[in-house]
Amino acid sequence: MQKKVTLVVFSSELDKALAAFNIAIGAASAGMEVSMFFTFWGLDIIKRSEGRIRSQGIMRRMLNRMNRGGSKRLRLSKFHMMGPGTWMMKRLMKDVKFPQIEELMAMAKEMGVKFIACTTSMGIMGIGKEAFIPEVDSFAGVATYLAEAEEAKVNLFI
Amino acid sequence: MKADATLDCIGLYCPLPIAQAAKKLRELEAGQVLEVLADDEGIKEDMPAWCHMTGNELLGIEEGPEGYKVYVRKAKERDR
Numbered sequence: 001m002q003k004k005v006t007l008v009v010f011s012s013e014l015d016k017a018l019a020a021f022n023i024a025i026g027a028a029s030a031g032m033e034v035s036m037f038f039t040f041w042g043l044d045i046i047k048r049s050e051g052r053i054r055s056q057g058i059m060r061r062m063l064n065r066m067n068r069g070g071s072k073r074l075r076l077s078k079f080h081m082m083g084p085g086t087w088m089m090k091r092l093m094k095d096v097k098f099p100q101i102e103e104l105m106a107m108a109k110e111m112g113v114k115f116i117a118c119t120t121s122m123g124i125m126g127i128g129k130e131a132f133i134p135e136v137d138s139f140a141g142v143a144t145y146l147a148e149a150e151e152a153k154v155n156l157f158i
Numbered sequence: 159m160k161a162d163a164t165l166d167c168i169g170l171y172c173p174l175p176i177a178q179a180a181k182k183l184r185e186l187e188a189g190q191v192l193e194v195l196a197d198d199e200g201i202k203e204d205m206p207a208w209c210h211m212t213g214n215e216l217l218g219i220e221e222g223p224e225g226y227k228v229y230v231r232k233a234k235e236r237d238r
Contacts, residue, residue, distance in 0.1 A: 003211075026173040029180035030211040097169050107177065 003032045004152035006145065011158060012044035014074035014086060014101060020158045021104035027154065028111035035152075036108075037145045039118035042158075043125070044069030045101075046115055046132050053131045060126030071101050071133075109135050116140050159218060159229050161193035162186060168225060171198045176208050179230065183214065188234040191217065197225030205230065 005027040009020045024034045038046050047053065049070030055061050079085035090100060099107065109115070114137045122128070122139070129139060138144070149155045165182045167175040175196045183192050194205070202219060205228045209216040217229035 022173050025177050029173065029177045030208055031180075032211075096171060097174075098171055099174070111177070 001151075003030075004148065005032050005034045005154040006149045006152045006156075007034070007036045008145065008155075008157045009036055009038045009042035009045065010040050011077075012041035012069065012074060013077035014089070015076050015078075016158050017045045017071075017074055017101055018104065020156075021101070021108050023156065024108045024113045025104065025111060028108065028113050032154075034108075034111075034113040035116060035145075035148045036113060037116045037118060040121045041067075043117060043121055043127065043132075045071060045074065045105075046117060046136055047127070048131065048133050049073065053127060055126035055128075057126065063125055064127065071105065074101060105135070114138075116144065159193070159220070159227075160191065161229060162190040164193045164195065167194055167196040167198075167201075169197065172200050172204060175201055176204055179205070179208070180212075183230065183232050186232050188232050190232050192230045192232065194228040194230065195225060196228065199226075201226055201228060 005024070007020050007024060009017070020036065024036055027034045044067065047069035049072040053064045053068065055064045076086045076089055093100065115135055117132055117136050117139050119139050119141055163182060163186060165179055167178060175194060175198060179192065179194050186192060194201070205219070206216050209230060213233045215231040215233060217231055220227040
């Protein structure tokens with residue numbers, strides 16, 4: 001049976017997202033089947049960057065305005081400094097020809113990595129399917145994650 | 159060492175050399191040899207580890223002034 005890797009992507013920081021996709025690409029390159037479960041803040045990574053995100057109710061509308069998400073808006077967990085820190089890190093990555101997050105996501109997708117969005121987090125935050133990039137394969141819950149994780153030797157929570 | 163194909167990964171960092179080597183190797187026939195040029199030192203540990211995971215054969219790593227030349231022979235389907 002094909003070896004499996006499951007990644008729970010809970011965080012939305014750019015640096016953590018980079019690490020998650022780096023591992024996913026490495027595993028896929030070694031012929032492993034990779035599933036990435038995006039949950040809670042991690043959903044920000046797979047939100048589309050363009051357009052408005054619609055939600056119901058004042059609290060959810062406020063939350064989604066203050067926490068818009070989308071790969072272009074991810075911030076470093078350290079030295080974001082309201083923008084220039086993250087800008088600089090992206091620049092440093094470019095200097096050494098390291099792909100930007102969008103390119104890593106595209107590579108992962110091309111290699112068959114599965115993107116799964118957590119429907120519970122979507123429900124709590126009031127985010128619909130239309131808020132996400134089309135590369136998301138499915139919308140599911142913890143049982144789907146566990147069924148995959150049980151068969152995987154590598155399980156990470158990022 | 160003689161190779162059937164060469165992949166230039168000079169200037170690239172993990173996971174790109176491994177990801178590109180995996181892709182390139184798919185284009186080769188079993189038994190053919192791929193030469194990977196890389197200057198990220200991680201390749202010295204990563205390529206043996208990748209070969210171990212995938213069943214492809216690491217023929218050797220040559221270290222030179224510009225970096226490393228890594229040779230991988232593609233395994234037959236049944237050896238993997």
